[in-house]
Amino acid sequence: MRKKEGDKQAAIIEAAIKVFAQLGFHGAKIYHIADNAGIATGTVYLYFSSKESILENIFESAWKQLFKSMETIINNTSLGSIEKFDFIINAVFDYFNSNPPLAMVFVNEQHRLVQKDNQQFTGFYNKTIGLIERYLREGILDKAFDSSIDPVIYSNFIFGGLRYLLLQWAHDQKSYPLDMIRKCVKNLVLSGIVGKNLTNSVAFNDVAF
Amino acid sequence: MRKKEGDKQAAIIEAAIKVFAQLGFHGAKIYHIADNAGIATGTVYLYFSSKESILENIFESAWKQLFKSMETIINNTSLGSIEKFDFIINAVFDYFNSNPPLAMVFVNEQHRLVQKDNQQFTGFYNKTIGLIERYLREGILDKAFDSSIDPVIYSNFIFGGLRYLLLQWAHDQKSYPLDMIRKCVKNLVLSGIVGKNLTNSVAFNDVAF
């Protein structure tokens, strides 16, 4: 029998991320992806059942990773609420750091999966948003966060702000240096989340920005 | 000569907003839009040169309106920085309030225009983001906002957070009541933007949430 030459599945994913980022899902043609991966058009279909399924695969692994690292941070009982936020932001940016096109696809193409009500995607998405909500609720119980915040609305705002900043960074890394973004997000969100009475507490100043 | 029966241009726009919101730009077929507007397929092309141009028209008028109302607020010298923020948030939500599908299109389809580098769109978008940046800078000069904030990054985060919350609201208005969203956004952003030393100042508490 003939052996597979190299990891074509990985090559297709990598190529698709680039092409989806540049041209958008519909602008991206299968032959663009195949060209980019250095294979023939038909070969794509030996590894994926459809163009759609390539996108699904990309989102699935992104969410799996993001969810896992967030879960680890949030379940770590030795970290305080504010430290956890710090770590979460770092985890998100670290994940996309070496792959700006992935960030573009992640932000720009999500609505397609929402529209198709893709279960794989919806599952991870809901779990992750739920995790952030739980984190906010626990922070309130711990008196780290203001008791008046609404975990559902706050988590969506933060998630949305992060997404958008990630996209801007992916478009132009020079104008939006990652370290600056991290610092700003932490500052903006924390100073809003942290109860005003705790603004100058030791816990707050302990975190190194 | 024959007279036009009713405002078909407006009917097309209205129908397109609904269909784009539900199916996305590519899922939306011209005959869907025509059906929804109560006209024949070909008639669409008497009013718009292409499907793309319908989307452009929608974005152009949305940005024109949003820009105008923000400009009025920000240039109003009788308002303080914090009052202005209050008004800006209200203006955005008031604009989309009666039209959830418009909010969905506005959030979900923006990247298409960015990708095509649509000049009409880019012009208004840049002007509006620039306006928000100027507003933040002036707030810093007025000592209303913390001097350490980065106007470019902060304005993008806020814009992104707003967009995302708007989308959630459009999907499910019951779970995300508009008044709750307004209140939360104002709280989160202001408590982050306002210099810590001013947290309990009169100006801050004067604003009715």
Place this chain on the structure above:
DNA sequence: TTATTTTATGAATGATGATTCATTTATCAT
């Protein structure tokens, strides 16, 4: 009424591009 012009129609056109499949190529076991 009838000619003229504008508006509207929806079936036909034509381009596009995802997917398929008949064919070829490489590898291995015998």
Place this chain on the structure above:
DNA sequence: ATGATAAATGAATCATCATTCATAAAATAA
């Protein structure tokens, strides 16, 4: 080597619409 099987190819297929256009309908003016 030779047959058998897995991998890979890329031209052909086929369905899907955006757009066009020949035709009809409505309104007005003469």
